[in-house]
Amino acid sequence: MEHFELKVNGQNVRVEASGEMPLLWVLRDKLNLCGTKYGCGVGVCGSCVVLVGEFAARACMVPLKQVAGKSVLTIEGLSKTGDHPLQRAWMELDVPQCGYCQAGQIMAAAALLRRKPNPTDADIDAAMSDVICRCGTYDRIRSAIKLAAQGAPGSEEEVPA
Amino acid sequence: MSLESVSRRDVLRVAAVAGTGLVLGCRLASPDSHARNLSHGEAQDGPVFEPNAWLKVLPNDDVVIVVARPDIGQGTRTSMAMIVAEELGVDWRKVKVEQAVADRKYGPMGVGGSASVRGSYAPLRRAGAAAREMLVAAAAAKWGVEASACRAENGVVLSGDNKLAFAALAADAAKLPVPANPTLKDPAAFTIIGKRTSRVDNRDVVTGRAVFGLDVRAVKAFRAAILRPRCFTGRISEFDDTEARKVEGVRDVFQLGTGVVVIGDTTHAAFEGRKRLKTTENPGPAGKVTSASIREAMRAAIQPWPEAPEGKVVEATFELPFLAHAPMEPQNCTVWIHDGVCEIWAPTQVPDSLLGQAARAAEVAPDKVTIHVPLIGGGFGRRLVSDFAMEAIEIAKRVGDPVQLVWSRDDDTRHDYYRPASHHALRAVLDASGKPIHWRHQYIQAGGRTNAGPYRAESLDYGFGSVEARGGSVATPVPTGAWRSVGHSHTGFVYEAFVDELATAAGQDPVAFRLAHIEDPRLRKALELCAEKANWGSKLPNGRGRGVACFADYGSYCVHIVEATMTKGGVKVNRVVSTVDCGIAINPGGVEQQILGGTVDGLSCALRAEITIENGGVVESSYRDFEWFRMKDAPRHEIHRIESRESPGGMGEVGVPGAPAALANAIFAATGTRYRNLPIRLA
Numbered sequence: 001m002e003h004f005e006l007k008v009n010g011q012n013v014r015v016e017a018s019g020e021m022p023l024l025w026v027l028r029d030k031l032n033l034c035g036t037k038y039g040c041g042v043g044v045c046g047s048c049v050v051l052v053g054e055f056a057a058r059a060c061m062v063p064l065k066q067v068a069g070k071s072v073l074t075i076e077g078l079s080k081t082g083d084h085p086l087q088r089a090w091m092e093l094d095v096p097q098c099g100y101c102q103a104g105q106i107m108a109a110a111a112l113l114r115r116k117p118n119p120t121d122a123d124i125d126a127a128m129s130d131v132i133c134r135c136g137t138y139d140r141i142r143s144a145i146k147l148a149a150q151g152a153p154g155s156e157e158e159v160p161a
Numbered sequence: 162m163s164l165e166s167v168s169r170r171d172v173l174r175v176a177a178v179a180g181t182g183l184v185l186g187c188r189l190a191s192p193d194s195h196a197r198n199l200s201h202g203e204a205q206d207g208p209v210f211e212p213n214a215w216l217k218v219l220p221n222d223d224v225v226i227v228v229a230r231p232d233i234g235q236g237t238r239t240s241m242a243m244i245v246a247e248e249l250g251v252d253w254r255k256v257k258v259e260q261a262v263a264d265r266k267y268g269p270m271g272v273g274g275s276a277s278v279r280g281s282y283a284p285l286r287r288a289g290a291a292a293r294e295m296l297v298a299a300a301a302a303k304w305g306v307e308a309s310a311c312r313a314e315n316g317v318v319l320s321g322d323n324k325l326a327f328a329a330l331a332a333d334a335a336k337l338p339v340p341a342n343p344t345l346k347d348p349a350a351f352t353i354i355g356k357r358t359s360r361v362d363n364r365d366v367v368t369g370r371a372v373f374g375l376d377v378r379a380v381k382a383f384r385a386a387i388l389r390p391r392c393f394t395g396r397i398s399e400f401d402d403t404e405a406r407k408v409e410g411v412r413d414v415f416q417l418g419t420g421v422v423v424i425g426d427t428t429h430a431a432f433e434g435r436k437r438l439k440t441t442e443n444p445g446p447a448g449k450v451t452s453a454s455i456r457e458a459m460r461a462a463i464q465p466w467p468e469a470p471e472g473k474v475v476e477a478t479f480e481l482p483f484l485a486h487a488p489m490e491p492q493n494c495t496v497w498i499h500d501g502v503c504e505i506w507a508p509t510q511v512p513d514s515l516l517g518q519a520a521r522a523a524e525v526a527p528d529k530v531t532i533h534v535p536l537i538g539g540g541f542g543r544r545l546v547s548d549f550a551m552e553a554i555e556i557a558k559r560v561g562d563p564v565q566l567v568w569s570r571d572d573d574t575r576h577d578y579y580r581p582a583s584h585h586a587l588r589a590v591l592d593a594s595g596k597p598i599h600w601r602h603q604y605i606q607a608g609g610r611t612n613a614g615p616y617r618a619e620s621l622d623y624g625f626g627s628v629e630a631r632g633g634s635v636a637t638p639v640p641t642g643a644w645r646s647v648g649h650s651h652t653g654f655v656y657e658a659f660v661d662e663l664a665t666a667a668g669q670d671p672v673a674f675r676l677a678h679i680e681d682p683r684l685r686k687a688l689e690l691c692a693e694k695a696n697w698g699s700k701l702p703n704g705r706g707r708g709v710a711c712f713a714d715y716g717s718y719c720v721h722i723v724e725a726t727m728t729k730g731g732v733k734v735n736r737v738v739s740t741v742d743c744g745i746a747i748n749p750g751g752v753e754q755q756i757l758g759g760t761v762d763g764l765s766c767a768l769r770a771e772i773t774i775e776n777g778g779v780v781e782s783s784y785r786d787f788e789w790f791r792m793k794d795a796p797r798h799e800i801h802r803i804e805s806r807e808s809p810g811g812m813g814e815v816g817v818p819g820a821p822a823a824l825a826n827a828i829f830a831a832t833g834t835r836y837r838n839l840p841i842r843l844a
């Protein structure tokens with residue numbers, strides 16, 4: 001079987017799998033990192049958003065071979081203790097309902113804050129509209145992103161990628 | 162064998178014998194429950210009533226509260242636990258919530274009909290209060306004082322200078338009889354109920370540790386995918402699995418009840434194998450059915466109107482489409498059948514009814530079935546049906562090893578139990594003063610398999626003289642089921658849109674017109690407050706309109722006022738103001754979440770969502786074509802809760818029905834055009 005090396009949440013990992021396997025299933029079924037969710041598998045829901053390097057990527061659309069040698073950050077690696085400003089803001093404003101989409105929401109927001117530490121409503125619409133919340137928590141997500149932006153810079157407490 | 166269920170029984174036995182902790186079953190008087198209790202080891206010595214929920218005071222003073230009702234995003238794990246904790250008198254920070262393994266001893270475990278809080282409020286209060294009384298009695302005996310001289314709060318019992326933590330009293334309390342009618346707290350003294358409380362699972366959710374159905378890794382399981390017929394009456398008559406079996410990680414391919422099953426080491430392998438199956442489908446009798454043919458059949462079923470009294474006649478017809486539930490987490494289920502036991506991890510809304518079904522399907526005794534309920538990525542009524550669990554059991558029986566059945570998004574969209582499509586004809590007559598004196602409603606639903614279409618159509622919230630509604634259905638092959646707010650997802654829109662038309666016909670302001678005819682004081686108050694908060698009547702920018710809608714059921718009231726603008730790209734919802742009266746709010750923040758989410762549901766239905774039938778099957782396959790609101794669509798939403806001491810109402814559905822009507826009414830205000838078919842397609 002083929003094998004690939006990549007960095008996930010700061011750790012080097014070696015994965016034996018077909019290079020065509022989407023990163024989503026590598027994370028979930030090979031590495032048992034289940035924080036990254038399966039919502040559609042065809043790139044339209046955003047439940048699977050992770051960071052590849054600095055950028056948000058839909059893990060269901062990224063084949064393993066494309067991330068060989070790269071750094072992947074998932075929700076599990078966003079902070080050591082759950083104290084990333086976004087995570088704190090999410091808890092503070094009680095954003096989650098069912099919670100299923102929220103890892104994708106937070107990772108998409110993390111990518112946004114790296115580019116725009118003080119996003120406007122328009123920035124939030126543009127960056128976050130790829131991530132569906134079937135429970136309709138958008139208005140609280142919007143507030144939580146702003147709260148996180150005020151509270152602290154986005155990258156300080158992340159595990160180095 | 163399930164380690165968890167064994168250990169729970171052991172904990173109980175140890176507690177009863179050695180008194181290491183107080184374990185209390187809250188039992189509901191239920192005459193027929195004794196026989197059933199006998200089949201469960203731990204209930205044998207118990208009196209003749211059925212446990213409903215559990216709480217445990219641990220030696221370290223933590224309190225475990227078991228929540229029996231699944232959390233599909235409506236917040237039961239938080240609100241149910243708050244109710245027990247309130248009466249117990251515990252420090253909320255010391256509460257750990259545990260999800261119940263399915264067991265009849267809990268009584269009804271299902272979540273539907275916005276019934277969780279309403280159905281569990283009294284029994285959960287009694288469970289907490291009974292435990293509190295036992296702890297207080299133990300303390301009183303120890304100190305040689307009257308129980309009435311003691312009180313329990315924040316996890317300690319106090320009397321004068323005496324003070325003991327619950328855990329220190331647990332052994333003594335466990336020896337006391339469970340009071341049948343404990344004294345409940347005066348709601349005015351509540352310290353947990355009514356306090357804005359964050360979801361107990363928030364930290365796990367935001368760190369990715371929360372375990373949803375698809376995240377179950379308790380056993381190492383193969384993954385299974387099923388290729389089902391596209392047509393609802395279809396059957397796969399032949400299949401060729403040569404290419405599928407060549408896929409790396411595919412273990413087996415076989416045909417079972419609902420389709421062709423591919424077993425893989427990973428989800429990817431199972432999905433890839435499925436892609437490479439070559440199948441021939443015999444579509445069966447429904448192969449030509451389309452949305453248009455169903456619509457025609459519904460239209461044809463409408464009867465001519467009988468004679469109406471003199472006055473101004475207003476008539477309109479409304480059409481609503483089929484809808485999928487489309488929960489964020491697709492259907493899935495993990496099953497392991499071995500050594501005469503069946504262990505299931507099921508994201509289900511009905512763990513208790515699944516129990517019997519599963520035992521029959523797995524061919525094991527009911528007490529050999531263990532159903533674990535993980536966190537659930539949305540329900541909306543979809544998971545009231547356990548088809549996915551039945552499939553997983555069938556597969557697990559065949560495979561022998563643990564299996565996780567994974568539905569793809571495509572499966573989930575195309576093999577749902579859909580909210581029925583419906584057609585409505587309405588006719589009203591206004592007298593010279595503009596008062597409706599005659600209201601007739603005919604409704605036809607597509608699909609009669611469940612009572613999921615319009616209902617309580619005569620339960621209009623207005624005093625409109627003579628009111629009658631009658632309905633029927635046309636048969637379709639489309640499987641139908643309950644969808645968040647069920648019948649109100651039809652009539653909530655139709656009634657509030659038509660009432661708006663009557664206001665226009667009467668030449669009256671929509672809010673004033675409603676207030677002139679609504680009798681229920683709680684609904685009137687919600688409407689008055691909403692109008693005030695939304696600055697009803699104030700001037701809006703050009704192109705923007707404002708619409709209102711009222712809704713009452715489930716013991717709760719909700720009013721929406723929506724502002725919307727017509728833009729080049731379509732309708733933009735700018736602002737929503739809602740008022741809600743749900744009686745005592747267990748968790749005010751949770752109440753607001755349900756209004757927020759319910760409104761997004763209602764607005765998505767108004768502008769986006771539609772399931773289309775072609776060739777006897779569903780056209781849409783994902784959120785790409787079964788569209789839902791996204792961040793860019795979502796309005797700013799202000800929610801105002803009306804304080805009340807009435808008993809708690811249901812909250813899961815009350816936010817949905819009025820939202821599309823308020824939006825349609827806003828579009829009328831902006832454009833002068835009535836849009837009566839959902840989703841709204843601008844002319």
Ligand code: FES
Nearest residue numbers: 039040041046060
């Ligand atoms: S699962 Fe990747 S976008 Fe939906």
Ligand code: FES
Nearest residue numbers: 098099133134135
């Ligand atoms: S919280 Fe349920 S899908 Fe977003």
